[in-house]
Amino acid sequence: MKLAILQFKPRKGEIDANLAVLGEAFAQLAGEEKDYDLIVLPEAALTGYFLEGAVYELAQDAEALAARLAALWRERSAKNRPVDIAIGFYENAAGTYYNAAMYLRVTPDAHEIVHLHRKMFLATYGVFDEERFLSRGRRIQAFDTRFGRMALLICEDAWHAIMPTIAAIKGARALIVPSASPGRGLAGDGELESVRYWREILHAYAVEHGVYIFYAGLAGFEGGKGMTGSSRVVDPRGQTLAEGPELDACVIRAEIDFREVDLARASLPLLGDLNAVLPDLLLDEELLPTLGRDVLGAKVQW
Amino acid sequence: MVTATAGSLPVIDAAASTPSLEIDPALTARWLEAFLRDELLVRRGAHNAVVGLSGGVDSAVTAFLCARALGPEHLWAIRMPYRTSSPASLSDAQSVVEALGCNVATIEISDAVDGYLRHEPGSDARRRGNVMARTRMLVLFDQSVKLGALPIGTGNKTERLLGYFTWHADDSPPLNPLGDLFKTQVWALARYLGVPAPIVDKAPSADLEADQTDEADLGISYAKADVILASMLIGYDDEQIASRGFALDDVRLVRRRVDGTHWKRHLPTTAMLSNTAINEFYLRPVDY
DSSP: OEEEEEEOOOOTTOHHHHHHHHHHHHHHHHTSSSOOSEEEOOTTTTTOSOOGGGHHHHOBOHHHHHHHHHHHHHHHHOSOOOEEEEEEEEEEETTEEEEEEEEEEEETTEEEEEEEEEOSSOOOSTTOOHHHHOBOOOOOOEEEETTEEEEEOOGGGGGSTHHHHHHHHTTOSEEEEEEOOBOOOOOSSSSOHHHHHHHHHHHHHHHHHTOEEEEEEOEEEETTEEEEOOOEEEOTTSOEEEEOOSSSOEEEEEEOOTHHHHHHHHHSOHHHHHHHHHHHHHTOTTTHHHHIIIIIHHHHHO | OOOOOTTOSOOOOOOOOOOOOOOOHHHHHHHHHHHHHIIIIIISOOOEEEEEOOSSHHHHHHHHHHHHHHOGGGEEEEEOOOTTSOHHHHHHHHHHHHHHTOEEEEOOOHHHHHHHHTTOTTOOHHHHHHHHHHHHHHHHHHHHHHHTEEEBOOOOHHHHHHTOSOTTTTTOSSBOSSTTSOHHHHHHHHHHHTOOHHHHHSOOOOOSSTTOOHHHHHTSOHHHHHHHHHHHHTTOOHHHHHTTTOOHHHHHHHHHHHHTOGGGGSOOOOOOOSTTOBTTTBOOOTTO
């Protein structure tokens, strides 16, 4: 699978202008001899991340955005080639607003939203204020693509170790992580502390579960807050295969071989071990009161 | 091999958790230059910057960053002495201009300040200092229009937290690269950038009165104030901070200054009367 991560640097709120820039990037990618199979873009790629109340002016209907992206790909790629696109965006679902990401399949004469993920962990602390404006997603799912099973996690979704864990248990072999991370922490040795944190947790998830990680970071300053691109591809053994710069737009190109997942899991079978132990973990009677109220109780009601 | 002999094991003491004020100055400079380029060139289409150059370390660092980000030919350093300003301030500012090769203008503010103060013979040092600071901002904004440039602020995090600045004067430029750096971090950045040593090494002063120094005004050194402030900001109470080697009186002094100046770090208080009050209900980001 030939992968492109588009580390995108949008102009705040200017969706049409940003789509025009994306069209230029599509044309650049389509100009290569070998076709790309999957293009991954960051969280809030076409609007910028910090929108406050403007999210209600800029949020998109998922199907309408999918149709625009498919048309843009066909127009700018000038080839009758299919492509898959994963992109983060603010979603207007008939008046309920989400921080969402879609996995879109585009063919010469059709398109299909293969999966729509709505961010579950809405960052709402310090500089972040998502839950003031947005509703929470309710589920993390893995989904089948023509390259294998994957899952989408948006930014803080991936700061909770249980999320990649559940995605892996549900069969994901690659985690796509669109993100918008304002850089902070200057004590590091040439690397922002927030970037180092991302690097370390993504490395740990890749190793523990034997998954590929495609992390797409938004780039550029938003009102003094610098979004730290630093997009990366991590292989199922935890090796970083490529890393984008902190603040500039770029394309990361990678050849992905999903047989690496099987090999990594064979040599370090932690996911298999987890599957074996999981029932004991979940049926732990100390956990049950919590689960009973929030999960099992809800299931009974349904 | 660990043996069971009582009292023979080496003991390793863990350090107390303390906020770090260390910065990687190269990383910091790179980040702030990118900030200035993005905010000026990309977001606002402005190619030139004006900085009020006082001869102190904050404005010197700001000028160095602007020159690196935009090129010295796009930086205008404005020196705005008052008749009682220290001559050393003017010559220190000149050393920055020479180090950078940027544009420079010297605009005396004595006539403007005295023109007003002549009618206010009873004004004390604080009022006179505020009039000077606000006159400098008037000059800086007017020069920015004349030069097709944006004024760049120079306030650091320490003075912002302690409220040690003139409201709607020093804090008014639309961009501020140093506002999230404590004073001791500004010094570290200054050394890395090559700011002339006399500027980095001298006692910081607002230079609004003769022989004034910041640390005498504040009643505490920046070295102490910065660690106390950093500890307060992550939530430690006075006793926790004092237990890390500070006098309780110093800790209380710093907290008093911070708690008494929250208003200085905000826009004016507006009476809220509707469901669409600006910045209360109607919320739009600054770059929208």
